[in-house]
Amino acid sequence: MEITAESMRFLAKAIAIVGTGIATAWGEKVIGTAAIGAMVENENLFVKGLIMTVLPETIVIFGLVVAIIM
Template sequence: MELTTESVQALAQAIAIVGTGLATAWGEKVIGTAAIGAMVENESLFGKALVLTVLPETIVIFGLVVAILI
């Protein structure tokens, strides 16, 4: 099996996307559970919780940019 430049680039792009996807999923899980717990105690925190839950999505965007630059 011979590794070509194209196959190494494709593998690097896949690692960038998968890594950031897993990091985002973990971050949303942690933040989402904390946000739900906070909203149970105080319903007025919905807006802040929504913003904090969406914030980890930027990690995937960074991974996509890195994959495109590779």
């Protein structure tokens, strides 16, 4: 099997998307756990916890944009 420039381009796109997906999953896990702990103590923090849990999704959008630009 021959490694070509096109196959390297596809590999770079895959790394960009997979890397951002893993980073997002890790960020949501950490923030989600902290948000649930905070909501146990104070129920008024639900909206803030929900917003903070959704923020890491922008990382995946950046990875997708980079993959499309490539």
